[in-house]
């Protein structure tokens with residue numbers, strides 16, 4: 001399945017004088033070119049017969065996903081880590097994703113300290129989650145002005161099942177920090193080196209990211225905190 005950013009193209013329908021048969025043939029041809037799950041702008045939004053019907057179609061994603069938010073104002077030094085993380089919304093279609101994405105703040109507009117995550121349904125963005133427990137994460141640091149684009153590309157690649165080892169992926173997190181935003185992809189079996197390297201390599205290609213990135217096992221992060229060393233680098 002292919003997911004593309006919604007395009008805000010206007011109209012695109014044929015002129016008023018075009019014969020009806022030619023118009024119908026063009027519509028059929030355009031319909032045939034649309035891949036399953038692909039998002040397209042309605043070529044003729046004023047046509048009440050065709051337009052609304054097509055827009056109502058919903059395209060299921062391979063998995064259901066949940067957005068999670070950790071509100072920095074709710075974080076306190078005393079509270080246990082994770083006590084302020086909340087699920088925001090679960091979605092399972094392309095249309096639901098865009099409906100939500102278009103109505104929430106981009107990472108660059110979130111408060112410093114916020115963590116925003118998109119994880120497969122029923123997996124929590126915590127080391128303690130049983131599916132994440134033996135996993136780890138690849139992390140990129142975002143250069144100025146890149147976080148929104150890289151977050152969206154990461155989401156589209158995950159939701160659109162672009163990774164050869166997509167079954168290994170738990171979800172992605174964006175950390176909004178004063179110094180630099182970070183984006184991580186969390187995976188399930190950190191010791192499966194081939195799968196981790198494949199995911200890291202594909203992710204860098206998708207983002208056109210040229211710096212070296214590291215993969216840290218959650219177990220190492222638990223033991224060594226900020227001093228945890230990368231298991232793999234790519």
Ligand code: MGP
Nearest residue numbers: 081082113115125126127128129175177182221225226
């Ligand atoms: P962080 O927020 O992922 O890193 O983890 P960052 O952005 O480098 O640090 P920050 O201080 O700027 O937020 C920060 C700390 O939160 C870790 O060192 C852990 O103590 C704790 N922590 C983070 N995560 C993802 C978890 C988790 O999943 N479980 C638990 N128990 N603690 C966590």
